[in-house]
Amino acid sequence: MNLDFSAEDLAFRDEVRDFIAENYPAQLRGKQDEGDELTKEDFLSWHKVLAKKGWVAPAWPVEYGGTGWTSTQRYIWSEETARTDCIRLMPFGLAMVGPVIYTFGTPEQKAKFLPRILSGEDWWCQGYSEPGAGSDLASLRTKAVHDGDDYLVTGQKTWTTMAQHADWGFFLVRTDNDAKMQEGISFLLIDMKSPGIEVRPIITLGGEHEVNEVWLDNVRVPISNRVYEENKGWTCAKFLLAHERVGIAGVASSKRGVEKLKAVAATEMEGDRSLLANPFFRRKVAELEIDLAALEYTELRTLAAMAGGKNPGPESSVLKIKGSEIQQRLTELTLEMAGHYGAPYYRGFGEGDNEHPIGQEWANRAAPTYFNARKTTIYGGSNEIQRNVIAKMVLGL
């Protein structure tokens, strides 16, 4: 056991660096530098570059289009993409429904959906939460009833991220009202262009349109689009949630975030000293960096166990809790750093003013980013739920 990269690993790292330098979409890079809103096409531009190279789904088994990388290579990949500010690929297809389909799906489902997830042809969204079913997900009430070879699905989903762009959605629906809660749920793949689906935006505190309500009114879904057995969808749901939690830790992007924070703090002056030389502020940054190192090695241990064939279990809740708290702390410190210039609301700047920040660009983004980051301890199973999982599943309480 050691922490060193082998010669092969270092060669791989160089290959990755060269590839990113040569192939990262220039237009996307420009928009990121300017702090512009990213469109669906922007997100897909990087996805498609990676798909062409065969690097879009490192975590997938090779037979379905994975890279076959070692866990060290995957670590290098996430480090390098974060270090160079590559956008995070949308997780709904690649990290969520993809693994469910290749684990539980029929050969026909695998053949139909997996290639289109890899290519970026289909944009996916997640229909889990409902207005009355958040932390208590199993109490969901969206129902699917048989009608010939189809289901008719009626109900309402909420917090559906990026549904405004989605071609397909994976939905948890109730197919048996009489069974105990978890046992009457099925996992359906639904074409978002189906008649009877309406997507309504929810605007969050920073002014973003990321999440939506999805209303379903007698939406016709072929039974062949059900993954796994009827009434056994909870098995898929749990499997997916555990996978989601691992990815949610965001170690590599938080590391990049800390680097950026330090770089700005070193130039942001407070009289004669930089903020990074302010002993109060630097202590907070140092503590954050140390927390992040602890998380990083916890994640590496989890990934090593997964590489050994173990599915991520309740331990992934540890990653979710610490990862989300660290992401939030990063935004707290950035907002503190912004001082007075955290107050201007950039989405409200006048017409034509958008390219001209008040003070500095990063400072104008600090408050909306901080507000937005409160979601990280709520989504993917709130941190209260994660602690319940640890208490019950790990500690046996």
Added chain:
Amino acid sequence: MDLSTTETQGMLRETLARFLADNYSFDARQKMIASPEGRDPGIWRALSSELGLTCAPFAEDLGGMGGGSIENLIMMEEFGKVIAIEPWVQTVVAGGGALVAAGGPLAEATIPAIIAGDCVIAFAYAEPQGRYNLADIGTTAKADGAGYVLNGHKGVVYAAPWATHLLVTARTGGGRREREGVELFLIDAKAKGISRRDYPTVDGFRASEVYFENVAIPGEALLSGGIDLIERVVDECTVAVCAEATGISRAMLAQTVEYTGQRKQFGVPIGKFQVLQHRMADMLVEAEQIASMALMGTLRLDAEKDARKAAVSMVKAKVAKSIRFIGQSAVQTHGGIGITMELAIGHYFKRATMIEGQFGSADYHLERFEALTYAA
């Protein structure tokens, strides 16, 4: 020692609370913010000329009711409960406070206009490079005959787009960051040579970057007292936003308790879960600390200079930390709905967050408190 309020003070609170209950619902507030001006000037008119509340903190010989900072505390608590976007801190606390402290003909002329609602003031004290250091000032006021000529740039001036007057800090001498030579001026917001870039703030106000280019101002605009006066005025403002924090905290706690009583998960109202009960109990503990510190700060505003500064820094350091906990806890307990624009709670959280840094962050005030009270 006597911590009770007078009957008049009780009536003042009741009058404002009733007015706000009738006129400042969350929906009404959001409509004001969305309007072109970003506020409803009729509200200010009502608070001043109709209800006469603006006279509360001023002495009787200036046309006031004979009150002071306790009246401001009461008003700010009530404004906090509805996250009001009225320029009370800027106009009454900063402008009024500076004028009262400086005295003279300008005060005698302007305070009645504040009371009447004709004068709205914005406090232009911050500069882009200065962070929270009140003496880090590049804006200059150069003596010119009997008056001065102003040049410079003031940042994030809350309420500037609404203001008839600007309360401006500027340097008449000394080098950048020297305490000597910093002075306070009250000037006409429409004076020739002033330009602004206006914008909304994340917490629902309007603010501006204000630029001065050879702005000629009369000698009488000077409110003499230098940096000591400016620090006193900022301390009064600091305590005022801490009083606002009291109202905000209590409102956030009440809304959170109410929500957890209605929201059901796992077959019961989520307020039945002990982990949430303890969090809300901690919110109450912190809200009470905020109320206590805002009161302490108010009662110490007339103390000797260093004692006042140390006390106000204790207050702000504590309030900034406590209100962060309350805001974050309120949002977390609400869950996803807490970070949407739909529900009021998120808007309280935004204002609460901005109070953390307004007039000095926790770090700034901890450092000032230590420097003033711990011998090296």
